[in-house]
Amino acid sequence: MANDKPSREQAEAAIRTLLAWAGDDPAREGLVDTPKRVVTAYGDWFSGYGEDPADYLKRTFEEVEGYDEMIVLRDIEFESHCEHHMAPIIGKAHVGYLPNGKVVGISKLARVVETYARRLQVQEKMTAQVAQVIQDVLQPRGVGVVIEGAHECMTTRGVHKRGVSMITSKMLGGFREDARTRAEFLQFIDVGPGR
Numbered sequence: 001m002a003n004d005k006p007s008r009e010q011a012e013a014a015i016r017t018l019l020a021w022a023g024d025d026p027a028r029e030g031l032v033d034t035p036k037r038v039v040t041a042y043g044d045w046f047s048g049y050g051e052d053p054a055d056y057l058k059r060t061f062e063e064v065e066g067y068d069e070m071i072v073l074r075d076i077e078f079e080s081h082c083e084h085h086m087a088p089i090i091g092k093a094h095v096g097y098l099p100n101g102k103v104v105g106i107s108k109l110a111r112v113v114e115t116y117a118r119r120l121q122v123q124e125k126m127t128a129q130v131a132q133v134i135q136d137v138l139q140p141r142g143v144g145v146v147i148e149g150a151h152e153c154m155t156t157r158g159v160h161k162r163g164v165s166m167i168t169s170k171m172l173g174g175f176r177e178d179a180r181t182r183a184e185f186l187q188f189i190d191v192g193p194g195r
Helices: 008-022 034-045 107-118 125-137 179-189
Strands: 073-083 090-097 142-151 166-173
Touching: 008 034, 073 107, 073 179, 090 107, 090 125, 090 179, 107 125, 107 179, 125 142, 125 166
Parallel strands: none
Antiparallel strands: 073 090, 090 142, 142 166
16 A cells, blocks of 8 residues: 555645635635645644554553552543544543553553544544554453544534534443443543533
8 A cells, every 4th residue: 555655746736636626726825835735734634544553552561569450541632534524523532441460651542542543534443443452452351442522524514413422432351241340431431511
């Protein structure tokens, strides 16, 4: 795939084509530099393709004095783009795990979310990806991931419904098998309006 990647010039030409298709003149003063700016923005928005989220989880710490209770990082803000319309998804992720002798720096959990968010996404897939990579690399006794997202593809086009958010979850290991563990995690993150 990397060898087939279009050049920056090709990407900018595609933006000029879209501007003309929308009915504007890509050569007018206000739009002359728009293709460069859009391509630069895309480089930022989709930078997750150049990163392996598993790499963030490889450095762990075992000197935790036997700590084996739930670790939760909540309210990890993210911006993503839906793969169906390339419209923004703005939201928060909540990640918890039950360590199995080792822990990871909490910023690494946020980086995992960020890496997956910076790809074209479907929220359900992103939720599963975050949970699965934590399970695969850290091998904890359980993982829970809940993502809340507002999908601009629904608010700015189509049905035009504002104030709607979608919540997805993925529970693995102890979070899936033990209702008390799942309930504790959900209580910790207190998802929903009014919190």
